[in-house]
Structure formats: C-alpha cells, structure tokens
Amino acid sequence: MGGEDLEMIHGNLIRLRQRLGDKRFSDALRREDSAVTSAVGWHLGADSPAVDFPLSSVTVANAPKMIFELETAYAKQ
Numbered sequence: 634m635g636g637e638d639l640e641m642i643h644g645n646l647i648r649l650r651q652r653l654g655d656k657r658f659s660d661a662l663r664r665e666d667s668a669v670t671s672a673v674g675w676h677l678g679a680d681s682p683a684v685d686f687p688l689s690s691v692t693v694a695n696a697p698k699m700i701f702e703l704e705t706a707y708a709k710q
Contacts, residue, residue: 643676650677650686659688670696684708 650658662670674693683690 635698639676643678646676649663650689655686658686659692662689667697668699671699672701673676674698675701 653661662673665673670693674696677693
C-alpha cells in the first residue's frame with residue numbers, strides 16, 4: 634500500500650508546514666480543493682496538533698471529510 638511513499642508524503646507535509654509556518658500553510662490549504670485539504674489532514678493525522686499549529690488544524694478540521702481508497706484499504710487490515 635505504498636508505505637515508503639506515504640512516509641515520504643507525510644514527512645514532506647510536516648517539513649512544509651514547519652517551513653511555511655502555521656498561517657501560510659493554513660492559507661495555502663484554504664485555497665486548495667476540499668479533497669486536497671482532506672488528504673493533507675489524513676496524511677498529517679496525529680502529527681497535526683492544535684496547540685502547535687492551531688490555524689492549519691482548524692482548516693483541516695473544517696474541510697469536508699473524504700474517504701479515500703487507501704483509507705478504506707487500511708481499515709480492512
């Protein structure tokens with residue numbers, strides 16, 4: 634299920650959020666399609682603490698949730 638690929642995506646999102654900062658990352662997410670924001674939220678998962686990144690946490694929480702094929706596959710394990 635693309636474990637190494639998913640780890641790379643996860644790590645890149647973490648670094649991007651840290652480099653951009655919470656406000657710029659959140660602003661960028663708000664410009665994206667809701668499917669992208671939902672996917673970012675799924676990839677960040679527990680590494681998206683509201684304390685450290687409150688703006689992007691709210692942006693992800695307010696985005697419509699989508700269920701992706703990969704998510705369904707994980708649930709079946």
